Amino acid sequence: MSPTTDAAVSPLMADGGADAAETEAATKNLVFIAAERLFALHGFQNVSVRDITAAAGVNLASVNYHFGSKDALLFEIFRRRTAELNRERARMLHEANDRHQGKPPVREVLAALLTPPLRWLAPDHERRISLQFLIRARSEGTDDIRQVLKTDVSHLRRFSDALLSARPDLSPEEVYWRLHFTLGMLHNNRFAEFDRLNVLSEGTTSEADVVALLARMLAFAEAGFATR
């Protein structure tokens, strides 16, 4: 009866699938996409199952049929997007390792951490809304999501390890704190924060230029890591 067990959503990205996926008209994907968008824009609690199914143009019962519950839907979106983002980060870290005989400098480790999410932030990127979803889910998430965040920790550890060996002169706790600060900079990139920044700067800042933003953020974080 209920296909809440996975293996559905079949043709959605074989692995590192690029774009053109998710265009299948299957109801499950329509729900997935609509829910991700609405959650990202308005928050989990402010979006009802009726909102989602109406936006997706499908029947009310679809969410419970295909995902089991509203919570499970949120969880699956979060799980899939997190895995996708972390895959890109891991690949960049791996490449940095290859380039520097397993001991990449701080800048390259930070680049591997920050570049994928900031790429997603580009106005024309297909994952722009996914990044907003992830940022929001991180702070508003349910209990289920904290379980995924523990997996996320084991992923993060690869970056903290790389930073530790790039700066063996620093105490480990100092490195952990600086990583924490860097992640704070990253997770602050919500639409609402950009709005406030735009008001403050009277429109001179534009988050649309994500290449410039990445360069600025990398320079800031690298300088923060370089002290003492």
Add this chain to the structure above:
Amino acid sequence: MSPTTDAAVSPLMADGGADAAETEAATKNLVFIAAERLFALHGFQNVSVRDITAAAGVNLASVNYHFGSKDALLFEIFRRRTAELNRERARMLHEANDRHQGKPPVREVLAALLTPPLRWLAPDHERRISLQFLIRARSEGTDDIRQVLKTDVSHLRRFSDALLSARPDLSPEEVYWRLHFTLGMLHNNRFAEFDRLNVLSEGTTSEADVVALLARMLAFAEAGFATR
């Protein structure tokens, strides 16, 4: 009938009032304190009026009688705590101006911005829960709250102006971005993020030592501002 107009909550801190306030047994204050705590711990949407009044030991109707609505209660807590925090920041910035003939260096401006909230973060500080409330409200807030955040912008401008004149060699947008980064570091100090950091570092980091945390954060941000 309804005393939702201010001027109640009378004896709560004359101005820079220290502690020992808020111990009055008035129902309105009991609701205020209980709501702030519950909102900070569980989020606005996850706390019901019944939760608040039960925790405060008062009648269910108290919230609507004293504040008008649940939304208005949230708004008043946010407004009061924001004003309180910004007052401390403004005072520190003013003192820094006095010490440096109106041109304080970057470090002192950042200290004025970061020190008050990080002081509130201390385990035994009476405003510890208020800071968690503010951080949470900033990202989960209702539409009313964004109006307050615009006032907050005009307050922030004093700091951005100080930074601009401390670093006239930088382009204004660069300064705005670095301020944005710094605020991201600050707003990332939620309990949940500390938990993740503790897991990652296997318990070697402790957010209890807020003096050390402030020193680390200031050093990181100052280094980020010092480049080029």
Add this chain to the structure above:
DNA sequence: AGGGAAGTCTTACGGGCGTTCGAATTTGGC
């Protein structure tokens, strides 16, 4: 062509929510 599984639709149920109302009670000025 048939039949069973998979998916979709309509409908409704039970529950928690914010809010309100009117009565009961307390408070404070004279």
Add this chain to the structure above:
DNA sequence: GCCAAATTCGAACGCCCGTAAGACTTCCCT
């Protein structure tokens, strides 16, 4: 000590929510 205003209280209303049940339709395999 009295009366009016302020506050507290118990109870209920109406709404929207997530979810489930059951009938119906579509699709595919033989």
